[in-house]
Each structure stands twice: as C-alpha cells, then as structure tokens.
Amino acid sequence: MKQFFVFIKKEFRHIFRDTWTVIILLVLPILMLVLFGYALSTDVKNTEIAVIDPSRDAATEKIISLLDLSDYFNVSLTVESPDQIEDVFRGDNPGLILVFSENFYEEIMHTGEASIQLIADGTDPNTAVTIYNYATAIIMSYQQELLRVQSFPYEINITPRYLYNPEMKSSYNFVPGVMGMIIMLVCAMMTSISIAREKETGTMEIILVSPMKPIVIILSKVVPYFFLSCVNLATILLLAVFLLDVPIAGSLFTLVILSFIYIFVSLAIGLLISSIANSQIVALLISGMALMMPVMYLSGMMFPVENMPLPLQFASHILPAKWYIAAAKKVMIKGLGFSSIVKEMLVLSIMAVVLISVSLKKFKTRLE
Amino acid sequence: MSNTVIHAENISRKYGAVQALSEVSFDVTKGEVFGLIGPDGAGKTTLFRILTTLLLADSGSASVEGFDVRNQYKEIRRRVGYMPGRFSLYQDLSVEENLDFFATVFNTTIKENYHLVKDIYVQLEPFKKRKAGALSGGMKQKLALCCALIHKPGVLFLDEPTTGVDPVSRKEFWEMLGNLKRGGISILVSTPYMDEAEKCDTIALIQKGSFLKIDSPENIVNDFGHSxxxxxxxxxxxxxxxxxxxxxxxxxxxxxxxxxxxxxxxxxxxxxxxxxxxxxxxxxxxxxxxxxxxxxxxxxxxxxxxxx
Amino acid sequence: MNIVTTEKLTKKFGSFTAVDHISFQVARGEIFGFLGANGAGKTTAMRMLCGLSKPTSGTGSVAGFDIYRQTEDIKRNIGYMSQKFSLYEDLTVRENIRLYGGIYGIKEKEIKPRTDSLLDELGFLSEKNSLVKSLPLGWKQKLSFSVAVFHDPGIVFLDEPTGGVDPSTRRQFWELIYKAADRGITVFVTTHYMDEAEYCDRVSIMVDGRIDALDSPGRLREQYESKTMDGVFQHLARNATRQAD
The missing domain is CATH 3.30.70 (Alpha-Beta Plaits)
Known part of the structure; x- marks a missing residue:
C-alpha cells in the first residue's frame, strides 16, 4: 500500500514540476471552454443593420423597431436606393441589409403577401446563416402578432423552432462537447504519455524489475489522472453554469455518474495506447490523431451526426465520446432523466469493461 | 546451497532478422565481479534484460539465485538490483526523492539500509535537494547505483555504468564496486572499455552475440599465444x-x-x-x-x- | 601558422563560469586532443569555436575568421562530427554524402566521382545503396567522419567520435584521422580513451573551465612523472572542484 501512495506522490510531482503539463491539464480546459463559449460561438450580438424602406408604413416601421429592440441587431443606417447596396457593404459593412418591397403594408393587407429581402455578407457563411435565421425569427414573430390581431388567414411558410435552446445559444452545445474532449485528452493522452516517458527514460525497466505488482503500477499511473479529470469536470461545470449561463437542467448526480463511466473508458484507452507506444512522441501522435481528431469531427461536437454521410455516422458509433456527448446533452440541456440515457450508459459501460480488461491483459510485465 | 548465483545455458535471442545473442552460456559464482566486455551492439544489453526477466530468450535457460528467469520472475525481481544502460532516474525529482522513491518501491526505507549506500551517498548528500537531471555524469552514476542498492540485493546487474563517464569518475566507480564485492554482493557488469576488464574477477569477451572467451583477465592475457x-x-x-x-x-x-x-x-x-x-x-x-x-x-x- | 587561436576566451552562464580565460593555439595540420572530465567545459569551448555559441569575453579565431562576427564563414570552413548526431538513418549511404556535399556547396559533377573514391577508400562500395541504419556502429562512425571532411575543411571538430566502438574499428577510425591530417586537415578531437590521447600531436587537459596542461603526450608524461596519459589525466582532474555538468 505504501508503494502505491509513494508512486502517486511521485506522479503528482512529475505533473506539477512540468509547466507545460500543468498548462495542458489545468489551463487548457478553461481556455477551451471560454474559447468555444465566446470566441468561436456563432451567437450574434449587436449586428449592424442597414434598411431600404421605400414604403415607410406602419408595418415596416414596426418590423424595424422590433429588430432594433432585440439584443441581436442595431438598425444604424437607412439607404435610399437598392443601387447603393454594394457601396454600403464596402463602406459601412453592416451585417445585414433589409430591403422592403414598395407598399409593404398595403400588400399584406390586400394580397396577404409581401416581401422582404435579407442581404447578408456571404464571406462568412456560418455567421450569415445565423444572422439570417435570427432576423427571420423576429420578422415571423411580427407576422404572428398580425395574425392574432387580424381576422383573415395568413399562410406562414417557415417557423424556426428552437425547442431546447430558445435563445439559440451555441455554448449550450459546446459545453458537453468540450467535456467529452477534455476528459479524453487528460485521461487517454496524459496517461499514455506518462507511461511512455518512463519507457523512454529507462525508469520503467527498473520499476518492472521491482517487486511492485503490475496492477499496482497501472493503478498508480491511472489514479492521478482520474483525480485530475474530476477536477476538470468540476471546473468545466462551474464555468458553464456561472460564466456561460448554461444551466444544468437535469440531475447533477446522473451527469457525474455518466462522466465517471466515460473517464474509465478514456483511462483504459490511454493504457492501451501506452502498451503500443514506446516513446512519448508516438503516444502523442496516436492519442492526437486517433482520438482527438475523430472526437472533434465525428462525435457530434461540431457537426451534427445526423448530417454526416452514412459511413461516417457508422464510424461515430464506435467513438465513446459520441455516446458521452449525446447523453450529456440530454441530461444537461434537455433535463431528461436517467431512463432516457440508459442506452448510452449501457454502451459506455460495455466499452469500459471491454477496454479495461483488454488493457490490463495487454500491459506487459516484460519489455516485449 | 550451490555457490552459483547466475547460471545461463545456451541462451539465444533474435530481434527480427538480427541474431542478438547466440548460444551463450556462463556461470557467476557468489561474491564475484563478472564483466561482460564488448563493443556497442554486441548483445550485452539483451543478455542483461533476459537475466533481469525483462525479456524472454528464444531458447536456452537461465536462473538467478536459483530462480528460473521465465517462470519465477517475481522471485528474481525481489532479489536483484538493476541499473540499465541509459540514465534511468527521474530527472525532475531531486536526489533524495529518487532514492526515497526506489526504496519504497522495493519495500524498504532509506533508514533501514542506509549502511549499504552510505559510502556512496555521502558524496551526494551536499546535492540532495538538486534535481537528478542537473547532476554531472559521474554523480548521476553514483545516484543510480545507490538506487539499485537500497533494497539490499544479492546480485547487482550494471549495464554499462561507466559509458560516457570521464576516467576519474570511472576509476571512483570501480573502487565503489570493489567495496560492494567485499560486502558479499555478486556483480554482473558490462563495459565497452577494455581497460576496466582487469578490475573483474572473471570476464567474458563478447562480440556479435557470442562469447569469444570466458576466463579470468590474467588467464586471458596469458593465453594470448604470441610474442x-x-x-x-x-x-x-x-x-x-x-x-x-x-x-x-x-x-x-x-x-x-x-x-x-x-x-x-x-x-x-x-x-x-x-x-x-x-x-x-x-x-x-x-x-x-x-x-x-x-x-x-x-x-x-x-x-x-x-x-x- | 595557426588555424585556431584563442586569447582569454571566457563563457559565463549567469554566475557560473563554464570556460574560464582559456588561451591556446592549434597549428595547421595538427592532431589536437582536447581532454577533460565531464563538466570541465570542453563542450562549451568547442561550441564557441564552431560559431554556435557567443563568448562572454576574450577573443578567438578559427580558420582565419573571428568567432564573434564571422560565424557563418567559420561554419563553412570547418567539419563537425559528434557522437549523437552523425547521419540520417533513413537515407542511404550515397544519399547522405550527396546531401552533405550539397549543403557545403560542392559542385554537382564533382560529388559523384568524389563519393565513389570515398566509398572505395572505406571499402563501402558494396553498401552505397544501403540505409545507414542497417550499418554497424563502427561503420557509421567511419562514414560520418568521412562525410565531415568531405568538403576538405581546414579543420574538423570531433566530439567523442569513438565512444562504444569496438577496439579494431576504433583503430581503423584513427587511421582515417591520420589520413585526413596527411591531407592537411587539422583535427580537433575529444575522447575518454586515454590511449587515444597518445595518438595526438598535442593534448590539452581542461579542469574546471581552465586549460591546466597543454603539450605533447610524451612531454606531459615526463612532466607529471607518469607512464601513461591516464596517469597524467587522473593527476590533473582529481584537483577538480566543480561537480555539475
């Protein structure tokens, strides 16, 4: 038992004496969350709007004021003629130009149809789409208002619905994704690198030629990173709730249990990598290329799994992160209970059992 | 009980297409300093790893202190001290932390076996707070030896302990080995420096995976056979x-x-x-x-x- | 005519004086042994001479170029071989020579005949298309020495070139050194093998950053009343007070 504690103490010394390890373990998660939450977020705030309004009637004024009142837009410019559109984009560079048709209110009243053209800067398609969606949502809300007041029917073509994220905050989606990624990073990458380092420096040879049991060696390599993952999990959740205003809608307990299972899976993957990799650089490459990239692109963190081509959808099913992120979204954002994530829990548990037993079996008591 | 501490019989081992060791046999008796003398790539490290149970031989058998290297490796790991060829201490831990760590790993304490390492450790004591990575070549060697000795092993395996170390530190190191031998520890040591051979009781000249000769340095020299x-x-x-x-x-x-x-x-x-x-x-x-x-x-x- | 001259050359790292006012000359065509215990300051001194590290004070010139200002000229006119880095393991013998020939600006049409004559001399012709990593250590060391002098530098710096090499290859290596010296190349070499110190024309021994002795091996042995260079070295290096590398 004493061996075990001394080993863990040693492991923490390695971690805290290397500035870069500390940064990766403790600063990077925070940085990633803040980055995804703010900088990379596709949320749009205070976008400048230019307006071309030839009809200048009650309806157009109402729409303009609705837009202006929202957090997302500032109506800052009135343009006289459509010929000036390009000049306006070059000069004042608004996020969106709103072009009302002539006699807007009249047309709605009489034909039940009027048109608004939304012109956005397409150089950044993601932002353009978001801006377009927000503006459409606001205009629709006016339409609905009209519908209530007036007695004759309107045909409403598009209704954007944002059921679980009414404010359409993109950080809602990123938080579970970042959790999935950080835990994989800390557990799999750091564990495999720390074992590979001992092989590289030759200390693993001495440890192996000692009475220490292999299971104790493994446990003492794994426990520090388990602990650090828990710290990271707590940090991310606290930041999410208090800094990004992402609430934990479901049960915290369920979320923690789910995360623990995922941590075990990640640790087992780290051990597996270390049984293949004999140098730190190989461990880094394997965990970087084989884990981080797929987690980023296939787990549904950045792109929805449903929109992927079928082979990629299939590939995403073997990623533990995909199941974890899906379940975490259900619990955290939709506030669903344990019964709704039984499938994910089961998949992750099976993965954990299989991976842990394989990696224990694979851990070499000799050099080859 | 027999006097043989290490017994190796017809050990062969291949790495891919390279025959690292072929049919190597020898015995080390208790309290002996046995030197493996040969250049890099001769197979010295492979032999060490087989005897310290880190590698399995393709064929042949070997035992250390009467225990089989294949089946009774746990017994052997309890009883031997090993210093691999590369600098194998934790560079980011201090001198003291390293020694303390290895003592605990081997189920002992510095206090309990201090007498074993005292002669060597006193030279390190002024630097005990210094990180192992910041020590000079000779000092690192001494610390590694302390760490290999702290659990009172019956046999010491030292793989090229003096490579890259200057002649003065090398001489000191061999003086320390002399003291350990007098304390009854058997030592298997390898070196590429031929001038260190005379410090051993028995030497095996090794090249390309085979022993050229095993004998005492005196006998080998006397058997030269030419004027x-x-x-x-x-x-x-x-x-x-x-x-x-x-x-x-x-x-x-x-x-x-x-x-x-x-x-x-x-x-x-x-x-x-x-x-x-x-x-x-x-x-x-x-x-x-x-x-x-x-x-x-x-x-x-x-x-x-x-x-x- | 001296190819290396230093005057009170000093290098400090913070408060630590790694090289402490060394002054010496190496004559053109000489085999100069540069000895010292681990941490005596050999590597630091050698780095300054190769133009890789800027001295703290003192002056020096190598191959006629100033070690402060003309480091690029120095690099073009010296050869360098260390124990660690020598050749690209995943290139063939010929590709390695071709690469270094190119780096040192040897004319394209000269490289091929010179490569062949070099390989012929080493007896490596049959291996010219083998990957370097498949060669035995001794061969690699001989090859990397030949590559280091391929561009006929005025001086070649060798940092422990024979560590771990078997005794006969070690001697073949020294024969290559002698041949290079015959061609007029100055050889500046460090080693831990004291018998190799005897092969040098002159030997300097560094202790604690200073050069404590500099003479021919024969005269050093006389001066310190020792039969071997090992005795001379032990006598001098034992006085060292420095411990860190």
Missing amino acids: LWEVSGKNMFALLKDLRSFPGIRSCFPFGDTHHVTFSDESISSDKLKKFLELKGHEDTFLRRGKAGIEDCFMNLSHEDDIL
Whole structure:
C-alpha cells in the first residue's frame, strides 16, 4: 500500500514540476471552454443593420423597431436606393441589409403577401446563416402578432423552432462537447504519455524489475489522472453554469455518474495506447490523431451526426465520446432523466469493461 | 546451497532478422565481479534484460539465485538490483526523492539500509535537494547505483555504468564496486572499455552475440599465444604503414605511444625488423618485448582469420 | 601558422563560469586532443569555436575568421562530427554524402566521382545503396567522419567520435584521422580513451573551465612523472572542484 501512495506522490510531482503539463491539464480546459463559449460561438450580438424602406408604413416601421429592440441587431443606417447596396457593404459593412418591397403594408393587407429581402455578407457563411435565421425569427414573430390581431388567414411558410435552446445559444452545445474532449485528452493522452516517458527514460525497466505488482503500477499511473479529470469536470461545470449561463437542467448526480463511466473508458484507452507506444512522441501522435481528431469531427461536437454521410455516422458509433456527448446533452440541456440515457450508459459501460480488461491483459510485465 | 548465483545455458535471442545473442552460456559464482566486455551492439544489453526477466530468450535457460528467469520472475525481481544502460532516474525529482522513491518501491526505507549506500551517498548528500537531471555524469552514476542498492540485493546487474563517464569518475566507480564485492554482493557488469576488464574477477569477451572467451583477465592475457613487440618511432603513422608491409607480420595495431606487433613466424628476430624499418627510412625506431593486454586479446580473438 | 587561436576566451552562464580565460593555439595540420572530465567545459569551448555559441569575453579565431562576427564563414570552413548526431538513418549511404556535399556547396559533377573514391577508400562500395541504419556502429562512425571532411575543411571538430566502438574499428577510425591530417586537415578531437590521447600531436587537459596542461603526450608524461596519459589525466582532474555538468 505504501508503494502505491509513494508512486502517486511521485506522479503528482512529475505533473506539477512540468509547466507545460500543468498548462495542458489545468489551463487548457478553461481556455477551451471560454474559447468555444465566446470566441468561436456563432451567437450574434449587436449586428449592424442597414434598411431600404421605400414604403415607410406602419408595418415596416414596426418590423424595424422590433429588430432594433432585440439584443441581436442595431438598425444604424437607412439607404435610399437598392443601387447603393454594394457601396454600403464596402463602406459601412453592416451585417445585414433589409430591403422592403414598395407598399409593404398595403400588400399584406390586400394580397396577404409581401416581401422582404435579407442581404447578408456571404464571406462568412456560418455567421450569415445565423444572422439570417435570427432576423427571420423576429420578422415571423411580427407576422404572428398580425395574425392574432387580424381576422383573415395568413399562410406562414417557415417557423424556426428552437425547442431546447430558445435563445439559440451555441455554448449550450459546446459545453458537453468540450467535456467529452477534455476528459479524453487528460485521461487517454496524459496517461499514455506518462507511461511512455518512463519507457523512454529507462525508469520503467527498473520499476518492472521491482517487486511492485503490475496492477499496482497501472493503478498508480491511472489514479492521478482520474483525480485530475474530476477536477476538470468540476471546473468545466462551474464555468458553464456561472460564466456561460448554461444551466444544468437535469440531475447533477446522473451527469457525474455518466462522466465517471466515460473517464474509465478514456483511462483504459490511454493504457492501451501506452502498451503500443514506446516513446512519448508516438503516444502523442496516436492519442492526437486517433482520438482527438475523430472526437472533434465525428462525435457530434461540431457537426451534427445526423448530417454526416452514412459511413461516417457508422464510424461515430464506435467513438465513446459520441455516446458521452449525446447523453450529456440530454441530461444537461434537455433535463431528461436517467431512463432516457440508459442506452448510452449501457454502451459506455460495455466499452469500459471491454477496454479495461483488454488493457490490463495487454500491459506487459516484460519489455516485449 | 550451490555457490552459483547466475547460471545461463545456451541462451539465444533474435530481434527480427538480427541474431542478438547466440548460444551463450556462463556461470557467476557468489561474491564475484563478472564483466561482460564488448563493443556497442554486441548483445550485452539483451543478455542483461533476459537475466533481469525483462525479456524472454528464444531458447536456452537461465536462473538467478536459483530462480528460473521465465517462470519465477517475481522471485528474481525481489532479489536483484538493476541499473540499465541509459540514465534511468527521474530527472525532475531531486536526489533524495529518487532514492526515497526506489526504496519504497522495493519495500524498504532509506533508514533501514542506509549502511549499504552510505559510502556512496555521502558524496551526494551536499546535492540532495538538486534535481537528478542537473547532476554531472559521474554523480548521476553514483545516484543510480545507490538506487539499485537500497533494497539490499544479492546480485547487482550494471549495464554499462561507466559509458560516457570521464576516467576519474570511472576509476571512483570501480573502487565503489570493489567495496560492494567485499560486502558479499555478486556483480554482473558490462563495459565497452577494455581497460576496466582487469578490475573483474572473471570476464567474458563478447562480440556479435557470442562469447569469444570466458576466463579470468590474467588467464586471458596469458593465453594470448604470441610474442608481442612494442615498436615506436618518430613518425608513428608512416611507421604503422611500413610495419604492415613487413613480410611475416601477423598483426600490427597502434596502442597509445607504441605499435603492438606480432609475427606469424615466432623465429623472426627483432633485428631483422629493425633493419627493414631502417631501409624504409625510420631511423630512431625503438623495439622491445611487451605484454599483451585485454584489448590485444580481444582483437586477436575477434579477428582470428583476417587479423589486419 | 595557426588555424585556431584563442586569447582569454571566457563563457559565463549567469554566475557560473563554464570556460574560464582559456588561451591556446592549434597549428595547421595538427592532431589536437582536447581532454577533460565531464563538466570541465570542453563542450562549451568547442561550441564557441564552431560559431554556435557567443563568448562572454576574450577573443578567438578559427580558420582565419573571428568567432564573434564571422560565424557563418567559420561554419563553412570547418567539419563537425559528434557522437549523437552523425547521419540520417533513413537515407542511404550515397544519399547522405550527396546531401552533405550539397549543403557545403560542392559542385554537382564533382560529388559523384568524389563519393565513389570515398566509398572505395572505406571499402563501402558494396553498401552505397544501403540505409545507414542497417550499418554497424563502427561503420557509421567511419562514414560520418568521412562525410565531415568531405568538403576538405581546414579543420574538423570531433566530439567523442569513438565512444562504444569496438577496439579494431576504433583503430581503423584513427587511421582515417591520420589520413585526413596527411591531407592537411587539422583535427580537433575529444575522447575518454586515454590511449587515444597518445595518438595526438598535442593534448590539452581542461579542469574546471581552465586549460591546466597543454603539450605533447610524451612531454606531459615526463612532466607529471607518469607512464601513461591516464596517469597524467587522473593527476590533473582529481584537483577538480566543480561537480555539475
């Protein structure tokens, strides 16, 4: 038992004496969350709007004021003629130009149809789409208002619905994704690198030629990173709730249990990598290329799994992160209970059992 | 109980297509310093790893302190001290932390076995707070030895402990090994430096995975089997080339300030050689009978067929 | 005519004086042994001479170029071989020579005949298309020395070129050094083998950043009343007070 504690103490010394390890373990998660939450977020705030309004009637004024009142837009410019559109984009560079048709209110009243053209800067398609969606949502809300007041029917073509994220905050989606990624990073990458380092420096040879049991060696390599993952999990959740205003809608307990299972899976993957990799650089490459990239692109963190081509959808099913992120979204954002994530829990548990037993079996008591 | 501490029989091991060890057999008796002498790539490290249970041999058997390296590896791991060839301490831990860590890993404490490492550790004590990575080559070696000794092993395996270490630190290191041997510890040590062979009780000359010879250094030197001449002159490089063109020369190698020469025909007189060299324009040559060293023997044994 | 001259050359790292006012000359065509215990300052001194590290004070020139200002000229006119880095393991013998020939600006049409004559001399012709990593250590060391002098530099710096090499290859290596010296290349070499110190024309021994002895091996042995260079070295290096590398 004493061996075990001394080993863990040693492991923490390695971690805290290397500035870069500390940064990766403790600063990077925070940085990633803040980055995804703010900088990379596709949320749009205070976008400048230019307006071309030839009809200048009650309806157009109402729409303009609705837009202006929202957090997302500032109506800052009135343009006289459509010929000036390009000049306006070059000069004042608004996020969106709103072009009302002539006699807007009249047309709605009489034909039940009027048109608004939304012109956005397409150089950044993601932002353009978001801006377009927000503006459409606001205009629709006016339409609905009209519908209530007036007695004759309107045909409403598009209704954007944002059921679980009414404010359409993109950080809602990123938080579970970042959790999935950080835990994989800390557990799999750091564990495999720390074992590979001992092989590289030759200390693993001495440890192996000692009475220490292999299971104790493994446990003492794994426990520090388990602990650090828990710290990271707590940090991310606290930041999410208090800094990004992402609430934990479901049960915290369920979320923690789910995360623990995922941590075990990640640790087992780290051990597996270390049984293949004999140098730190190989461990880094394997965990970087084989884990981080797929987690980023296939787990549904950045792109929805449903929109992927079928082979990629299939590939995403073997990623533990995909199941974890899906379940975490259900619990955290939709506030669903344990019964709704039984499938994910089961998949992750099976993965954990299989991976842990394989990696224990694979851990070499000799050099080859 | 038998006096044999390490017993190896016909050990072979391949790495891919390379035969790292072929049919190696030897015994180390209790309290002996056994030296494996040979260049890099001769198979020394592979042999160490097999004996310390880190690698399995393809064929052959071996035991350490009576325990089989294949089946009873746990017993062996409890009883041996091992210092791998590379610097194998935690660079980011201090001298004291390293020793303390290895003591605990081997189920002991520094306090309990301090007497074993005391002579060596006192030299390290002034630097005990320093990180191991910041020590000089000689100091690192001493710390690694302390760490290998702290659990009172019966056998010490030291794989090239003096490689890359300067002559002064090397000498000190061998003095420490002498003290340990007097304390009853058996030592298997490897080195590429031939001049360290004489510090061992028994040596095995190893090259390309096979033993060229196993014997005491004295016997190996006495078995050289040829008269050896030391030749020196003004222009040593020209002298070397001309010596090799002398008919009847068997071998000729530079050795420090003289060239070591053997003849294929023992009856060739030194006067004849001297005359030959004078004709070649070497005026002040100096010839005398010399005694072969381990390095002469190594080259002699490894190049039986083409000695030049 | 001296190819290396230093005058009170000093290098400090913070408060630590790694090289402490060393002054010496190396004559053109000489084989100069540069000895010292681990941490005596050999590597630091050698780095300054190769133009890789800027001295703290003192002056020096290598191959006629100033070690402060003309480091690029120095690099073009010296050869360098260390124990660690020598050749690209995943290139063939010929590709390695071709690469270094190119780096040192040897004319394209000269490289091929010179490569062949070099390989012929080493007896490596049959291996010219083998990957370097498949060669035995001794061969690699011989090859990397030949590559280091391929561009006929005025001086070649060798940092422990024979560590771990078997005794006969070690001697073949020294024969290559002698041949290079015959061609007029100055050889500046460090080693831990004291018998190799005897092969040098002159030997300097560094202790604690200073050069404590500099002479021919024969005169050093006389001066310190020792039969071997090992004795001379032990006598001098034992006085060292420095411990860190």
